[in-house]
Amino acid sequence: MSALEIQDIHKTYGQLETLKGINISLESGEFLVLLGSSGCGKSTLLNIIAGLAEASGGDIRIGGRSIVGVHPKDRDIAMVFQSYALYPNLTVHRNIGFGLEMRKVAADVREKSVREAAKLLQIENLLDRKPSQLSGGQRQRVAIGRALVRNPQVFLFDEPLSNLDAKLRMEMRTELKRLHQMLKTTVVYVTHDQIEAMTLATRIAVMRDGRIEQLGTPEEIYNHPATLYVATFVGAPPMNLLRAKRRGAAFVLEGSTTSLPLPEGLQKTPAEGQEITIGIRPESFRLNDDAGLSLTVRCDVVELTGPELIVTGSVDGQRILASVPPRTRFSEGDYVKLAFDEDAMHLFDANGMRIHT
Known part of the structure; x- marks a missing residue:
């Protein structure tokens, strides 16, 4: 059984069709990167998986269960946003555990989960600080920690590193790779940065105009591009x-x-x-x-x-x-x-x- 199945997903806004039949099947533990330029439909697809937008047609299944029409909180997913979306008046500790607190998880279980996530992300010494006292990289770690404690079937990342400078992006890429290797959780990650895609993914879906131009491993995408668009989009300097x-x-x-x-x-x-x-x-x-x-x-x-x-x-x-x-x-x-x-x-x-x- 696939961890995530995206079956013939379409999305239209009036006469404008932004997704034109997306089909992807992910096994448990895969790291899929949706790669493409602005406006190609990658964030729209991620939002449909998350339940923040509704598909105009098709089906999405997580662990064999259709989640079309299911409320986002009941989809067994966790999402990390580009803008961190931290509560400025709460400490790091409470930001990480806030979702568990809202679900009435027992205090001792919540405490253990927060501590374990903080240890994985190497932010144990920051738990008593507030977001305003953190750097951009530290804030992103907190946002990831908040997703980690959920222990979901699927993690969703919406360009989480785009607000960081070049050095921090490289460090956070390494951290995300390390976390995925440790946790083996299924990940869907959106980016327009082909370096992020090549270094993080087990598979890449290169998107263009609401369609998938090519779906394959980083090696396949780089060494055997299926189209001119893929050939020129992936690689620096370009082909x-x-x-x-x-x-x-x-x-x-x-x-x-x-x-x-x-x-x-x-x-x-x-x-x-x-x-x-x-x-x-x-x-x-x-x-x-x-x-x-x-x-x-x-x-x-x-x-x-x-x-x-x-x-x-x-x-x-x-x-x-x-x-x-x-x-x-x-x-x-x-x-x-x-x-x-x-x-x-x-x-x-x-x-x-x-x-x-």
Whole structure:
């Protein structure tokens, strides 16, 4: 029995359809990340699971039980919001235990649950403070603690780290990963940050315009993107996209004489003259290597990020990004030979769908 089943969920507002048939099945202990840009429907789907919004069609089941029409407090879920939503006049201790207090849980059981959650989140020394005396990261830990004490079947997280600075986001990502590994609870997590998705998820649902573009493990999403949208949305720096056409046994780049050989397994498709897009991730390039395939790139901009050097250049007018070792030296106007392996090429047809080799 699946821990959470989302079956053909639709959501409409008048003539506007924001969710267009979402189907996901999660086993117990999975960490699902709903990933997409603003307006794709990910928060709407989370709110429907939580009971904060009603679906226009479809069913949601938790532990085999349909929760359509069930009050949020009876769904056996706990939710962590982006805005923390702490009670400013209550201590950390009472904020964490407030939900249990409202459910008339015995004081000794409540105390034990609060203490255990505080220990897990390493905020035992903050229990007597009020939210105004806490940092952003500490407040988010309190919000997570309030969800933890519920011991629900499913945790829901709505962009919980977006209000934190970069360093705190990284620390909290690690804490959330650690907690999930310890508790093995089913999680549905909404974010637009692909780094959060890649580091936290056991599976990612990439959403676009109310639909799921691709559902898979982080490795599948990154190494085998199903569409051009997924290929460009996941990855930093983003995947290079080169427009080309088939000419005989090669791909010829648009507006260029530069050609790349047709990979094995593609002798019949795409057809002669068919337009395709070749995707190559920036980290797939190598310098000073005669093995494999290569492109000669004119260097335009060089950016040092610390662990890598990002080179922005062009091949006959088509933009190229390459990630190379930080000690490499380039100047504007230099021509650089970038080598890569044949299996580093991701091919997409004119409709943006992956061509499988």
